[in-house]
Amino acid sequence: MSTSKTQLPSWTFAEVLSAFADFLIVSIHTILYEREIYPHETFMLARKYNFPVRQSRHPQVCDWVRNAIGACMxxxxxxxxxxxxVVILSSIDIPLERFVFDMTSFPKVSERDQQVEMKNLNFSMTEMDEQYRTCIMKLSHTSSILGKLPADCTFTITIELNDDGKPPVGHDSPWVPADGITPKPDVPLKSVPPKVRPLRNVLMGPLSFDIYVEESKTKEKVVVR
Incomplete structure (x- = not known):
């Protein structure tokens, strides 16, 4: 009697990137909820990756996050x-925390090949969901790790390019070129290394990235315990 192996789905890079974009959107809503950037009552309970998640009820917040991630993609x-x-800023735009999705090891595929099946991506949708679920679980516990932020914090989304990356250009570009998110002149944040808290390393064959949080030393001076 012969047996057949379970056939794993084929993936194109475009499909992998689309799934990753969805994951980033869920992650950002989770961060906004956990760090109380908006009041908890402005979020609704949803479900993603077979796990309860929070999503902002505000259409403008949802649109902004979706458009920002679209630009990232x-x-x-x-x-x-x-x-x-995802950079958390105080009410006077001092960086306090930075949730980093390190894409250095993420696969790179030429644009002409992004609709072609990638032979070496041998994982199922269930396996991908499990990895993303674990990441969201880690993010869902950051409030207990990072403590309470001061009132009226805001956030922004930034990208850092590879050394050979070409900066976005054009009138409609949503990105503002910068050397980095820098504090006010009297707060020398760049001279003080941030505290780094690893959250999760995702490794599914060639699909690899890291998530960690950086806490600035300035945060200790402004956070009300």
Whole structure:
């Protein structure tokens, strides 16, 4: 009697990137909820990756996050991105925390081949969901790790390019070129290394990325315990 092996689905890079974009959107809503950037009552309970998640009820917040991630994916398709970060800022725009999605090891595929099946991506949708679920679980516990933030914090999303990455250009570009998120002149954040807290390493064959949080030393001075 012969047996047949379970057939794993084929993946194109475009499909992998689409699934990753969905994951980033869920991650950002989770961060906004956990860090109380908006009041908890403005979030609704949803479900993703067979796990309860929070999603902002505010249409403008949802649209902003979706559009920002869409712009990130435009750069990811070009293979230019090394990091995507969610930066938490104080009410006077001092960086306090940075949630980093390190894409240095993420696969890079030429734009002409992104609709072609990738032979070496031998994992199932269930395995991908399990990996993303674990990441969201880690993010869902960051409030207990990072402590309470001061009132009226805001956030922004940044990308860092590879050394050979081409910066986005054009009138409609959503990105503002910068050397980095820098504090006010009287707060020398760049001279003080941030505290780094690893959250998760995802490794599914060639699909690999890291998530960690950086806490600035300035945060200790402004956070009310």
């Amino acid at each position: 435009d750069q990811m398709r070009r293979g230019d991105v090394s990091k995507i970060s």
